[in-house]
Structures are given as structure tokens and as C-alpha cells.
Amino acid sequence: MARRGHRPSQAPGNRPRFWGRHAVLAALANPERQVRKLWGTREALANLDLPPVLPITYADVADLGRLVPSDAPHQGMVIEVDPLDDLWLGEVLERGADDRRPIVILDQVTDPHNVGAVLRSAAAFDALAIVTQDRHAPPESGALAKAASGALEIVPWVRVVNLARAMEEIAEAGYWRVGLTGHTQTPLNEALGSGRIALVLGAEGEGMRQNTAAHCDVLARLPISPRVESLNVSNAAAIALYAVATQG
Structure with missing residues (x-):
């Protein structure tokens, strides 16, 4: 192991x-x-x-x-x-091999408040882990821990060198990779399917990088009003995790 x-x-x-x-x-x-x-x-x-x-x-x-x-x-x-010890992605995937808990993948989300809030939502909806790049994600900090409201200690946080390679490993473990973006007409509820889900979210403003989107199995959008261009990444993660939890 x-x-x-x-x-x-x-x-x-x-x-x-x-x-x-x-x-x-x-x-x-x-x-x-x-x-x-x-x-x-x-x-x-x-x-x-x-x-x-x-x-x-x-x-x-x-x-x-x-x-x-x-x-x-x-x-x-x-x-x-002291910061928590690093986790290997393979260790976390092996731990979740027998359940359907989702994974949250963050593509260059660097704001500690956003990452902390995503951790909090991941804990609330019993996600298996969050996955980020090592170099393009915030370190553990007081602001992040405060936003996470305790979730930093209970949700595994996997930092990887190469996000695309990690997404390939996640797919090999049986996860359907759903990238959230406003540049598609496919609503999230139609994209989820019935298997295990990995939700992929990009940074505010830039969104997912092209290579990250290319490593998703499907791109989907949240059904928000056209009066609002986009949602904060932590809000989008919370809504998407709720959708996964209630997909039946």
C-alpha cells in the first residue's frame, strides 16, 4: 500500500x-x-x-x-x-475502492478561503478527497483552516505534481470525470451518470485549463440564471456535491 x-x-x-x-x-x-x-x-x-x-x-x-x-x-x-504529511493519490483511491464517495479536483484554485470552503463542503457531503496541484494551490494556513471550519483535519487533501496524470489515475480507478464550465449546454444532472464521480473545477476567472478540460469525460454547466455570469468556485463545488449526493 x-x-x-x-x-x-x-x-x-x-x-x-x-x-x-x-x-x-x-x-x-x-x-x-x-x-x-x-x-x-x-x-x-x-x-x-x-x-x-x-x-x-x-x-x-x-x-x-x-x-x-x-x-x-x-x-x-x-x-x-506542523503541516499534515502528504498523501499519495493511490492510497486514497484504494481507501475508497468500495464506496461511491465523490472526489473534488481543483485546477489552480489558489485562494485559501476558496479551498477552505471547498474542504468544508467536501466534508458536509462526505467526499472521499480533494485533489490539487502542489505548486498551484495554497499551503495550509490560518485563513484556509478557518474557512474550512475543521474540515482540513478530516477530508484527505492530495497534492500532485501533474494534475492531468492524476486525472488519468482517477479514471483508471473507475471515476467519471465531470468538468464544470459555463462553455457547454449540457446540464450537470444529465452529465452525472450512475457511477462514481470526480468533479473538476477551475479557478475563478480563468476556469479550467484546456488540458484539464481535455482530461474530463464530460463538461457540464450549473443551471444558473443568465443574469449571473458565474458562481464562486466554492459555491459551485457545494451545489455540484449536493447534486451528486441526491442523484439517486
Whole structure:
């Protein structure tokens, strides 16, 4: 079986910091996550069952505000973490070999808020994983973890070097690759079919690259009003995941 690729421990100055109750508690509950330090108000940390070996610094709200970007809603707690180890695509596909959970493929979606929101929708609709390129996707960060609202810790995120090659591997595993675009007349409900689905979404503005679209089995559009040119990629992902979940 393919194994996780190990990421070297990062220097303290380069480790991401997460903030907000959902992101922090999900990271603390994830056995795969190495949490290096926790800061929090006594009130926010009062009822938490924290590991005895975890370094904890009690701080007031103003001090916590200096640990995170300006106006970040830290809700009284901030943690410093190591990024999760890399996952191999083959490992994830093998794990999902006996179920019908969808995969979400993001083509050069670089905004951390969008990727975090897609992770949250993927968790809500029980997706098997999201797949992105390694170089054209955001790193783990506080903004991404906050937008994901805990989903960063529970949805496998596979980073690949070559997205087209990964899409070929996904097809070989039995997935029907549906690319979402406004440049087709085929509605999503007619494109889904009855098999396992991999949803492919491109970045806002540019959309899917031509080579990515060429590696889809079908291109489909969401039935939105002509008064709106397009949807935010995270909104489109949520609607498409709902469509997959209800296709019967």
C-alpha cells in the first residue's frame, strides 16, 4: 500500500498558525496533526481536555490578536502546527475502492478561503478527497483552516505534481470525470451518470485549463440564471456535491 509522504518538521517561524474554535479543536482532535503550541484565554481553554505535554500559554485577547492577522476572529485560541504529511493519490483511491464517495479536483484554485470552503463542503457531503496541484494551490494556513471550519483535519487533501496524470489515475480507478464550465449546454444532472464521480473545477476567472478540460469525460454547466455570469468556485463545488449526493 502507498504510504504518506513525510514532510520535515518546519522551523517555528515557518509553521502555520490556526485560530478560531472549530479549526483549533479539530486540529487538537486529529491524531495525524502535530500541534506545537497553544495560546488561549483562560475562559476559552477552561473546559478543554488538553494533552499534558502540549505547551500552553495563557494570554488575553489583545495578546492573541498580535499572533494572528489583523482582525482575525481567533475566539480566544491560537495554535501553532506542523503541516499534515502528504498523501499519495493511490492510497486514497484504494481507501475508497468500495464506496461511491465523490472526489473534488481543483485546477489552480489558489485562494485559501476558496479551498477552505471547498474542504468544508467536501466534508458536509462526505467526499472521499480533494485533489490539487502542489505548486498551484495554497499551503495550509490560518485563513484556509478557518474557512474550512475543521474540515482540513478530516477530508484527505492530495497534492500532485501533474494534475492531468492524476486525472488519468482517477479514471483508471473507475471515476467519471465531470468538468464544470459555463462553455457547454449540457446540464450537470444529465452529465452525472450512475457511477462514481470526480468533479473538476477551475479557478475563478480563468476556469479550467484546456488540458484539464481535455482530461474530463464530460463538461457540464450549473443551471444558473443568465443574469449571473458565474458562481464562486466554492459555491459551485457545494451545489455540484449536493447534486451528486441526491442523484439517486
